[in-house]
Amino acid sequence: NAGVMQNPRHLVRRRGQEARLRCSPMKGHSHVYWYRQLPEEGLKFMVYLQKENIIDESGMPKERFSAEFPKEGPSILRIQQVVRGDSAAYFCASSSDSVQFFGPGTRLTVL
Amino acid sequence: KQEVTQIPAALSVPEGENLVLNCSFTDSAIYNLQWFRQDPGKGLTSLLLIQSSQREQTSGRLNASLDKSSGRSTLYIAASQPGDSATYLCAVNTGFQKLVFGTGTRLLVSP
Numbered sequence: 001n002a003g004v005m006q007n008p009r010h011l012v013r014r015r016g017q018e019a020r021l022r023c024s025p026m027k028g029h030s031h032v033y034w035y036r037q038l039p040e041e042g043l044k045f046m047v048y049l050q051k052e053n054i055i056d057e058s059g060m061p062k063e064r065f066s067a068e069f070p071k072e073g074p075s076i077l078r079i080q081q082v083v084r085g086d087s088a089a090y091f092c093a094s095s096s097d098s099v100q101f102f103g104p105g106t107r108l109t110v111l
Numbered sequence: 112k113q114e115v116t117q118i119p120a121a122l123s124v125p126e127g128e129n130l131v132l133n134c135s136f137t138d139s140a141i142y143n144l145q146w147f148r149q150d151p152g153k154g155l156t157s158l159l160l161i162q163s164s165q166r167e168q169t170s171g172r173l174n175a176s177l178d179k180s181s182g183r184s185t186l187y188i189a190a191s192q193p194g195d196s197a198t199y200l201c202a203v204n205t206g207f208q209k210l211v212f213g214t215g216t217r218l219l220v221s222p
Contacts, residue, residue, distance in 0.1 A: 031208065042200070043155075044216040056209060091154065098142055098204055104154035 002027070004094050004103035005074075012109045019079040019086070025094030032075040033100060034067060037089040039057045049075060082110045113138045113205055117213035125221050132186040132216045134201030139179045142206035143189055146186050148177050149198045149215070158199075159186070191220045 005024040013019050025032050034046040036059075048056040049069040060067065064082075069075040079086055087110045093100040114137045124130055134144070143162045147155040159168045159175040161184070167176040174187040188195060198217050202210040 019164075033209070035210075035212075043202075043210075043212040045211070048208050056207065059209070063143040092172075095208075097158075098208070099160060100210060101157070102147075102155040107152070 004092055004101055006092050006103035006106050008106060009104060010109070012111060014111050015083055016081050017025050019108055021077040021079075021090050021097050021108070023075040023077070023092030023094075023103060024043070025092075026077065026101055029094035029096045029101075031095045032069050033093040033095075034075075034077050035093065037105075039088070043091060046077075053073050064084075072084045079108075084110050086110050113203060115201060115203055115209045115211050115213040117201055117216050119216060120214070121219075122215040123219045123221065126191060126193060128191050129189050130191055130218075131175075132188070132199050132218070134184040134186070134213055135202045136182045136184075136211075137146070138205070139182050142204040144177055144184050144204070145202045146184075149200055151200070155194040155200065170192060175205065176177070193220050193222050196220050
């Protein structure tokens with residue numbers, strides 16, 4: 001049983017471009033979570049999704065950020081018009097109940 | 112609002128020492144608490160999960176305790192080894208499917 005997969009592992013974007021981060025949950029998991037880790041800071045919750053539904057997006061910035069978890073395929077975290085402050089590690093986790101399993105993260109660098 | 116604090120922020124010990132990492136949280140109404148390990152530039156590895164009804168969990172040289180009423184958890188590492196060097200993160204599950212993380216303790220074990 002493969003773990004949580006994230007790709008790409010590293011992503012470089014110039015200011016103003018779009019970033020798309022993908023997360024494939026563990027087999028059998030229907031809950032997906034995204035967290036962000038800014039440099040020298042702890043992980044902060046962004047959004048919690050189930051298939052085709054956003055359950056809790058209280059940690060998402062109000063503008064430029066969106067997330068989806070379609071019926072088929074991976075969950076996508078999309079950042080439009082990236083700025084330097086978006087540079088961070090973005091972690092995805094999945095669960096079938098209350099225990100969350102984390103992926104290796106995507107490290108986004110905005111030039 | 113749940114807040115999680117970890118003390119100390121950094122710890123350096125010689126190999127073989129037993130050590131204790133501390134985690135405190137402000138709201139005792141938690142579902143469970145997890146301890147993670149994060150290596151530089153890598154993802155999170157779950158070490159121990161303690162349900163709110165439990166007092167402690169053990170795995171090998173690791174022992175985690177939970178005192179919900181006082182809002183504290185400790186991670187005890189016996190006979191530390193250089194391979195234990197990493198950042199240790201404490202995370203509280205509030206029951207609303209989002210984890211609230213502390214900022215971590217950076218551990219360095221010298222040979």
